Amino acid sequence: MGHTIIEKIIGRNTGKDVKPGDIVTVNVDRVMIHDIFIPFVADKFEEMGFTELWDPDKVVLIYDHLVPASQVDDTRHFRTGNAFVKKYGLKNIHRSDGICHQLMTEAGYVKPGHIAFGTDSHTTTYGCVGAFSSGIGYTEMASVLGTGQMWIKVPETIKITVNGKLPEHVTSKDVILRLIGDLGADGATYQALEFTGTAIEAMSVASRMTIANMAIEAGAKCAVFTPDEKTADYCGITLTDAERSLKGDPDAGYVREICYEASDLVPVMACPSQVDNIRPVRELVGVSIDQVFIGSCTNGRLEDLQCAAAILKGKKVAPFVKLIVTPASRKIYREAMADGTLAALSEAGAIITHPGCGLCCGRAGGILTDGERVVATNNRNFLGRMGTSKVEIYLASPATAAACAAAGKIVEP
Amino acid sequence: MGMTMAEKIIACAAGVDTVHAGDIQTVTLDRLMSNDGTTHLTIDMYNNDLKHPRIQDVEKLVWIVDHNMPCDSPKTAGTHKKMRDFAREHGITFYEGEGVCHQIMLEKHVRPGELIFGADSHTCAYGALGAFGTGVGCTDYLYAMVTGSSWLLAPETIRFNLTGELPQGVYARDLILTIIGRIGANGANYMAMEFAGEGLHSLTMSDRISICNLCVEAGAKTALMEVDDVAMDYLKTHGREPKACFTSDPDARFAAVYDIDLSEIRPVVAKPHFVDNVVPARECLGVKIDEAFLGSCNNGRIEDLRVGAAVIKGKKVAPEVRFLVVPASREVYQQAMAEGLLDTFMEAGAIVMNPNCSVCWGSCQGVIGEGETLISTGTRNFKGRSGHRDSFVYLASSATVTASAVRGEITTADTL
Amino acid sequence: MSETFSGKVWVLGDDIDTDIIIPTEYLALKSVEDMKPYAFSPLRPDLAGQMNPGDIIVAGKNFGCGSSREQAPEVIKALGIRCVVARSFARIFFRNAINNGLLLIENADLHDAVTEGDTVQVEVNRQITHNGKSYPIASLPANLVEILEAGGLVKAMRKRNGLD
Numbered sequence A: 001m002g003h004t005i006i007e008k009i010i011g012r013n014t015g016k017d018v019k020p021g022d023i024v025t026v027n028v029d030r031v032m033i034h035d036i037f038i039p040f041v042a043d044k045f046e047e048m049g050f051t052e053l054w055d056p057d058k059v060v061l062i063y064d065h066l067v068p069a070s071q072v073d074d075t076r077h078f079r080t081g082n083a084f085v086k087k088y089g090l091k092n093i094h095r096s097d098g099i100c101h102q103l104m105t106e107a108g109y110v111k112p113g114h115i116a117f118g119t120d121s122h123t124t125t126y127g128c129v130g131a132f133s134s135g136i137g138y139t140e141m142a143s144v145l146g147t148g149q150m151w152i153k154v155p156e157t158i159k160i161t162v163n164g165k166l167p168e169h170v171t172s173k174d175v176i177l178r179l180i181g182d183l184g185a186d187g188a189t190y191q192a193l194e195f196t197g198t199a200i201e202a203m204s205v206a207s208r209m210t211i212a213n214m215a216i217e218a219g220a221k222c223a224v225f226t227p228d229e230k231t232a233d234y235c236g237i238t239l240t241d242a243e244r245s246l247k248g249d250p251d252a253g254y255v256r257e258i259c260y261e262a263s264d265l266v267p268v269m270a271c272p273s274q275v276d277n278i279r280p281v282r283e284l285v286g287v288s289i290d291q292v293f294i295g296s297c298t299n300g301r302l303e304d305l306q307c308a309a310a311i312l313k314g315k316k317v318a319p320f321v322k323l324i325v326t327p328a329s330r331k332i333y334r335e336a337m338a339d340g341t342l343a344a345l346s347e348a349g350a351i352i353t354h355p356g357c358g359l360c361c362g363r364a365g366g367i368l369t370d371g372e373r374v375v376a377t378n379n380r381n382f383l384g385r386m387g388t389s390k391v392e393i394y395l396a397s398p399a400t401a402a403a404c405a406a407a408g409k410i411v412e413p
Numbered sequence B: 001m002g003m004t005m006a007e008k009i010i011a012c013a014a015g016v017d018t019v020h021a022g023d024i025q026t027v028t029l030d031r032l033m034s035n036d037g038t039t040h041l042t043i044d045m046y047n048n049d050l051k052h053p054r055i056q057d058v059e060k061l062v063w064i065v066d067h068n069m070p071c072d073s074p075k076t077a078g079t080h081k082k083m084r085d086f087a088r089e090h091g092i093t094f095y096e097g098e099g100v101c102h103q104i105m106l107e108k109h110v111r112p113g114e115l116i117f118g119a120d121s122h123t124c125a126y127g128a129l130g131a132f133g134t135g136v137g138c139t140d141y142l143y144a145m146v147t148g149s150s151w152l153l154a155p156e157t158i159r160f161n162l163t164g165e166l167p168q169g170v171y172a173r174d175l176i177l178t179i180i181g182r183i184g185a186n187g188a189n190y191m192a193m194e195f196a197g198e199g200l201h202s203l204t205m206s207d208r209i210s211i212c213n214l215c216v217e218a219g220a221k222t223a224l225m226e227v228d229d230v231a232m233d234y235l236k237t238h239g240r241e242p243k244a245c246f247t248s249d250p251d252a253r254f255a256a257v258y259d260i261d262l263s264e265i266r267p268v269v270a271k272p273h274f275v276d277n278v279v280p281a282r283e284c285l286g287v288k289i290d291e292a293f294l295g296s297c298n299n300g301r302i303e304d305l306r307v308g309a310a311v312i313k314g315k316k317v318a319p320e321v322r323f324l325v326v327p328a329s330r331e332v333y334q335q336a337m338a339e340g341l342l343d344t345f346m347e348a349g350a351i352v353m354n355p356n357c358s359v360c361w362g363s364c365q366g367v368i369g370e371g372e373t374l375i376s377t378g379t380r381n382f383k384g385r386s387g388h389r390d391s392f393v394y395l396a397s398s399a400t401v402t403a404s405a406v407r408g409e410i411t412t413a414d415t416l
Numbered sequence C: 001m002s003e004t005f006s007g008k009v010w011v012l013g014d015d016i017d018t019d020i021i022i023p024t025e026y027l028a029l030k031s032v033e034d035m036k037p038y039a040f041s042p043l044r045p046d047l048a049g050q051m052n053p054g055d056i057i058v059a060g061k062n063f064g065c066g067s068s069r070e071q072a073p074e075v076i077k078a079l080g081i082r083c084v085v086a087r088s089f090a091r092i093f094f095r096n097a098i099n100n101g102l103l104l105i106e107n108a109d110l111h112d113a114v115t116e117g118d119t120v121q122v123e124v125n126r127q128i129t130h131n132g133k134s135y136p137i138a139s140l141p142a143n144l145v146e147i148l149e150a151g152g153l154v155k156a157m158r159k160r161n162g163l164d
Helices: A005-014 A038-047 A074-088 A100-106 A121-129 A138-147 A172-183 A198-202 A205-218 A229-235 A302-312 A330-338 A341-348 A398-407 B005-014 B039-048 B074-090 B101-108 B121-129 B138-147 B172-183 B205-218 B229-237 B302-312 B330-338 B341-348 B398-407 C032-038 C071-078 C091-099 C142-150 C153-160
Strands: A023-027 A030-034 A059-062 A092-094 A115-118 A132-135 A149-153 A157-163 A192-196 A222-225 A256-261 A268-270 A278-280 A291-295 A322-326 A373-376 A392-395 B024-028 B031-035 B061-065 B093-096 B115-118 B132-135 B149-153 B157-163 B192-196 B222-225 B256-261 B268-270 B278-280 B291-295 B322-326 B373-376 B392-395 C004-011 C056-059 C083-086 C103-106 C119-123 C127-130 C133-136
Touching (some): A005 A115, A030 A100, A038 A138, A038 C153, A059 A074, A121 A205, A121 A222, A172 A256, A330 B341, B005 B115, B005 B192, B031 B039, B031 B101, B101 B121, B101 B205, B121 B205, B121 B222, B138 B149, B172 B205, B172 B278, B205 B222, B302 B341
Parallel strands (some): A030 A059, A115 A132, B031 B061, B061 B093, B291 B322
Antiparallel strands (some): B024 B149, C119 C127
């Protein structure tokens, strides 16, 4: 029988012919630790009795949740991280370059076919380049740092096909939100999502990242895309035959197959306070808002900012509404400066912050209070995620978010 | 006997011919600035402690959210919401996320000859445009808000006659820190600090704002500078006319007069934990830093960013140092972006934030931790001002701060 | 693994996410002990203070969805919760709980039957008993039992590294 993409990646890594349900030990290609968890990883690592990293070159440490620090104890995480870097000879460290998931592929740490783990649930993002990546806790990370290995259960795969052309102002964010709504927040638990179809092929790597990033919101272990020429360009590589063949075989066994016709899709929002509470934007038109947030590892990339800038061009953010824009990385910030995107956003009244997790992780960057409503491009709208439990969070695409900022209420882009 | 600038502005605001230091006058205020540090308290008093409250003239009010921007907690979000809702209901001019209040006021509102209350100590910055700005608490602010007036004790004036020009690599920041070091943190208590003389004309508006802004650190009630061509150009660029341009009379009485030759000023640093703990920068060389901050109402203008960018161009921020660059306003941010300065900072590894008070205020953005050291272009270095109670803040010019960010220890730009 | 214990039940709904279990705001507190009072605070601010060692959480589907923050199972364990019974668990939370030695039990029916404050009896790898009715539970895979029996992944690794 044929294999799904994820079975191929795991099979090549382990040298075994694997099938869903097999428990195997994989050799890890890359790991990512971020600032919130480095003190815990460091503690556990030493508590476990390890004295050296299995391979310092394969470890990446990224400060992003706490940049800039908002509480006096935050910088302790930097000091602990810096000490860990010195003690164990870590070379790959980013102290204010942007969000971990953006940097892992942008800076070339993760390539097609890799197996990568990170101390963050949105580690699923790297599937955008055809890697198997997933989030783990800090204890597990400590053991990977020491051994370079991890046990996993080979996941079943759900195949999602999107064919055709997405209508104007319908983005990959709308695709993944719709899918999460259809699957439910636990609809893909323990499973892999494999994306294919002409609409997926037409997408940029950045758009695929948005989809892979949010796979976890349906409970998925990972999401994968077949590497193509766009992937090769993005990663700065020439694809090998092995990489090219990371596609689902015609006779592969899928646990489920879901098909969408792109032209049927519409702008949608995840309504408070579940990511799978999806409704078309047109059913929500007129709901007043207090703030808009464009950013995060889900939608803080150049194409997202460009899309927002195009919609806001010649307009102003509505009075008494704040638009907070947080580019996903230093590189994106600079590119958006160079092409006039940030100038256009600033002219429209956006508050542009330094790249980092910002508001999405709920520690700073635009926290709200009782009775306030925010339209945001990030990945979670859980109760209390951006302030008190009486804050209402609507998740949307950058196009919808920008249109809402100008209108001061929910509108279709 | 003639009158000082301060006396003339108060006389004008009181509608009388002469005022002399020590007189108490009832004055009509031209403008009332308040920010998110205390406005929620003013609103609470307005709503709870007054019978049939009304705002005397809403046109005078300017409210600015700048201290915790963007918000870092539900608590500050609540104070912002209270302020925003009230401003909206009453039609108060309201800025949120546009920049540091004093910079916004100077860019958009302050006119020479005005008398302005601000619910923030650094309101004395408006003297750079020949306006009498002074910081008040929220009770005084509330009274002014509902009556349009207040009482004011006419201050004595210390006059600083400036001659010469600042040497290359020395900045207005070094000048005002030197002066504060010399007269002490209470050296101008209750008094006006007036700057005049040929040397004044060599200073840019940015320099002047930096100087006036910091006068409260010597205890001054206000700071004043006469309006010359440089100030008039600034007003014109920003689309405003003076209310009145005053200068001190030749026979005005000053409490003290200092003659300062600008060419003798050298880079200085204010060491922890007092603004008047000023020493030559060379005495602090080698002090290891964890963070550097270029920004604030004191030093976050385009001129300051140009200085910083020139220092750091082609270099990198030291690996473990966090270098925060925070333009003082949207206007400055956009200008700095257009000139490529922000890209220079970004390329060097700096953290470039949206215009706001940032770590100068020290409650949210970029706060420093236990035992950490910050070198800052902000206004204050009090114990705990920028984060943990056991942390250390050194104040210096944008050049010294940027050079220190590159080296990871206190350094002057000329030795980089 | 065979063990029997009883405990008082706290009932929670579906999709109890990690931001509810421990909000991001408190993640940089120095220890899990410091985080304890804030557990479940967005949903039920008083709950953490009411929980006692030996209590059992019974929840709906997808318990622990969201972030990879390991403080979520750790804080539940620190509150003394003996085990969590849910219709289903989110994947990362599941691994984190096992790695910290927090027992998780999947059961589809108990959630509908219990009321908060009830007592249930758990026989690990066998069944849960409530009001005289028994609810069968599945056995854990061998590799997970190994970690649980070692007392969590840290202890398992210490053993591997010859420390214990």
